[in-house]
Amino acid sequence: MTPARWLALFFALYYFGYGTFLPYWALWLGDAGAGAGLVGLLLGLGMAVRCAGILGIMGRVRSARHLLPVMQGLSVLSLLAFMAFYGWQSTVGLLVLTLAVNLVYPALIPLSEAMASRYIVQIRLDYGKARLWGSAAFIAANLAVGMLNEYGGSQWILHSMVMSLALLILLTLLQPRPAPAEQPAGRGGDSIMRVLQRPGVGRFLLITALLQGSHAFYYGFSALYWQQQGYSTTVIGYLWGLGVLAEIMIFALDRKWLAQLTARVLLAAGLLCALCRWLMLGATTELIWLVLAQLLHAGSFGLSHLGAVRFISRELDEAAVFGAQALYASIALGMVSGILLMLSGQLYPGLGGHTFWLMAALVLPVAWLLARPLSEEQQAR
Template identity: 70%
Template sequence: MTPANWLSLFFGLYFFSFGTFLPYWALWLQGAGASAGFIGLLLGLGMAVRCLGNLGVMSCIRTATHLVPAIRGLALASLLVFTAFYGWQSSVALLVLTLLANLIYSSLIPAGEAMACRYIVQVQLDYGRARLWGSVAFIGANLVVGMLNDHFGSQWILHGMVLSLALLSLLSFAPISPAPQEPATGRRAASLLQVLKRPGVGRFLLVTSLLQGSHAFYYGFSALHWQQQGYNSSIIGYLWGLGVLAEILVFMFYKRWLGHWSASGLLMAGMICALCRWLLLGATTDPFWLVLAQVLHAGSFGFTHLGAVRFISGELAGEAAFGAQALYAAVSSGLAPGLLLMLSGLLYPSLGGHTYWLMAAAVLPVAWLLTGPLNKEQAQS
């Protein structure tokens, strides 16, 4: 199987599960008897635990040959953990399994992204074309699982997770040609501490933490909030799907539209879209404005993620790429959203949808942080 086909299937299967988990897991937890406050705690702790899982797993991946075995082990372990939710649903069990799930399952994506970054250099992979299948699958999960939840109950949320992880486990055994290889230098991956010392990495992590972290309330509570405003699961699925459809267009035409943009330019565009989006969602649940806000997902997430990929695969290509991918996944996509999600869980009972305005405030410092290039040393050279 070619790298492009394998990664397209990987992103498709992973993001079908993630398109089930992200918008609907709070509804499954509610169906299992968890209160809103406990759900916020579970989701927040889970996202924070991703930091440990991502750092632990990615720090063990020191060469490209480690990537496929790591993905295989993580997929099988994730399948076992989510299967355990069928028979173990006490408060303690939900806490333990949620922590385990986030520790293991969330590490699949930085490993897959690290493989994609390797193939960008190795075979000139069109990242946007491979990654867009993940977005397509995410929309499919939003729509299909939303309808199944409406008609047959929240247990279908768990069924969707288990089925997609079972297929992902099977894919992990499919051979790839050519296999991921190290660059010609043959140098092993730099340690996390060495990567952190690279010019621009600290500021890159702070910028992406604020931008990705600002999605915390949307990821954790948008389904509950919109449901309380009278929208059913199917409509919520359509709204989530619309956001990801806009994201797909950005990934599909990335090289044509944005290929000449710098990492800083993409991240700044992501900040502007995020600020507008959270201000809108905090102000109204009118259908017209919800649609507009969801279209802005193309920027708030799409531009931000592409800016991160541009920085990691371009300005940090080589022995620093694996460590940078681990730090981006752990800090920007794990720790920062986790902390903001726990804060959101505390504020939501009193602030309701106005919690989105807290997310808007979180992205404001990015404008100042991006007044200069991320990597000043490289810019001067």
């Protein structure tokens, strides 16, 4: 199987599961007997463990030949952990299994992104075209599992997770050809600490943490806010779907229209879109403006993510790819977003939708951080 097809299938299967897990897992926990306080505790602890798991696992992956076996092992462990929920739904069981799931399941994404980054260099992979299938599967899961849950009960949430992981395991048994190439002269990857000490990496992580973290209030509270403003759950679902469709479009155009842009330019465009989006959402809930704001998800998330991938795959050497992916996934997409999500929960009762304006203020320092090139190579030009 070609690497492009293999990665497209991997992203589709993983994000179908994640499109089930992210919006519906709290509902399944509630139906399994967890009260609101316990659900919040489980989700918060899960976020903390997720960061530790990604750093711990990615910190030990130093070679291209390790990628597929580790992905296969994590897929098996994830399946076993989710299957255990069928029979262990006591408070202790939910706690232990939630920690186990978050320790292994989220680490599959930085591993697949690291493989994609390797193939971008090795075979000029069209990353956007492969990644858009993950976004499409995310929408499909939102719709399909939502209907299954409504008509068949919340156990379909767990069934869907198990089925997606079973298919993911089958995929990892297939070897993409050519396999990810080793680095020249057999050099192993740098440790996470060595990658963190490279010029520009710390600034890159701060930039991406602010850009991606600014989505925390949107992810956690936009549906609740819009519902309180009188919108039906159907309309809210369409709005969320529109945002992901815009993201798909930007990924589809990556090779044709965006390939020549540097990480710095993509991140700057992501900043502009995020600033406009959060200001707009904080100012009004008129439907036409909500639609326009959701279209800006193509930039606030899509361009920002492509900028991160561009920096890791083009502006760092191959020894830094695994460590940089681990740092990006655990800090920018994990820890900072989790902290801001919890902070948003404290601010929302008093500020309501005006919390979006704080998200806009959050991204303003990115303009200063992007004032000079991220990498030494660009600085020298």
